[in-house]
Amino acid sequence: MEKAVLKIKRFDGKKEWIDSYEIEIQDRTTIIEALMHIHDTTDPTLSFRVQCRSAICGTCGVKINGEKHVLGCKTKIKENLQNGELLIEPLSNMEVIKDLVVNHQDFLYRIKDVKGWFVPKEDFQPVYPEDLQKFDKETDCILCGICYSVCPVFETDKDFGGPINFVKVFRFWKDKNDALGDERIVLADKEHITSCVHCKYCSFSCPKQIPVEQDILQIEFYGKQKGIIKKEEGGFGFSTPFGF
Numbered sequence: 001m002e003k004a005v006l007k008i009k010r011f012d013g014k015k016e017w018i019d020s021y022e023i024e025i026q027d028r029t030t031i032i033e034a035l036m037h038i039h040d041t042t043d044p045t046l047s048f049r050v051q052c053r054s055a056i057c058g059t060c061g062v063k064i065n066g067e068k069h070v071l072g073c074k075t076k077i078k079e080n081l082q083n084g085e086l087l088i089e090p091l092s093n094m095e096v097i098k099d100l101v102v103n104h105q106d107f108l109y110r111i112k113d114v115k116g117w118f119v120p121k122e123d124f125q126p127v128y129p130e131d132l133q134k135f136d137k138e139t140d141c142i143l144c145g146i147c148y149s150v151c152p153v154f155e156t157d158k159d160f161g162g163p164i165n166f167v168k169v170f171r172f173w174k175d176k177n178d179a180l181g182d183e184r185i186v187l188a189d190k191e192h193i194t195s196c197v198h199c200k201y202c203s204f205s206c207p208k209q210i211p212v213e214q215d216i217l218q219i220e221f222y223g224k225q226k227g228i229i230k231k232e233e234g235g236f237g238f239s240t241p242f243g244f
């Protein structure tokens with residue numbers, strides 16, 4: 001056992017402040033285990049989200065040390081201590097309801113804008129492993145909102161659909177039994193897919209290792225080649241972080 005100080009950003013609906021809690025941790029103690037311990041033994045007013053504790057439900061996302069966005073139930077405290085301390089804050093780009101609890105509706109409601117569900121064709125075809133491989137990773141999305149939290153585009157384009165929406169577009173567009181086909185690319189265009197600056201923060205942060213930025217690149221490239229998405233003049237058919 002060793003001591004660690006958790007600095008937790010608090011919010012009561014009106015004001016923000018930081019509370020510090022000294023706790024004892026083991027090598028394997030996760031952020032969620034520590035938050036539950038503090039809640040049960042020291043401060044029952046501390047609010048946070050937790051459900052499966054197995055990196056499945058996607059509810060426990062938090063920001064740590066001002067830079068990493070992680071699942072609290074999967075992330076060990078010891079590996080992230082800085083001088084014996086860990087700063088824990090709510091995810092970004094979402095309304096904070098209380099302490100570490102954010103409003104997931106901010107991104108969940110947007111999924112309907114890209115029809116983020118399966119629309120079956122009438123002539124349903126048999127599905128083989130090679131068909132599933134085309135969108136295998138994208139089906140792992142647990143709607144944790146971490147990619148949404150790290151994305152810098154919302155600062156400049158409030159109408160940007162966001163990385164989760166484009167993961168949904170990719171997943172169903174690649175499904176040979178989905179009836180919408182290229183209509184999904186039209187929806188991605190309406191959701192300002194070209195506002196993505198390809199920083200890859202979403203891909204690096206995704207706890208399920210979904211190649212979010214590559215999916216966006218593929219949708220954009222295809223859409224521009226097909227004339228569904230307008231090409232930038234003099235560009236290569238897709239945008240890059242280097243402005244060409």
Ligand code: SF4
Nearest residue numbers: 151196197199200202
């Ligand atoms: S790659 Fe695009 S979608 Fe992903 S975080 Fe960067 S700007 Fe946002």
Ligand code: SF4
Nearest residue numbers: 141142144145147206
């Ligand atoms: S793509 Fe990854 S980071 Fe984004 S919501 Fe899905 S699982 Fe979370």
Ligand code: FES
Nearest residue numbers: 052053058060073
């Ligand atoms: S509590 Fe379900 S993913 Fe962390």
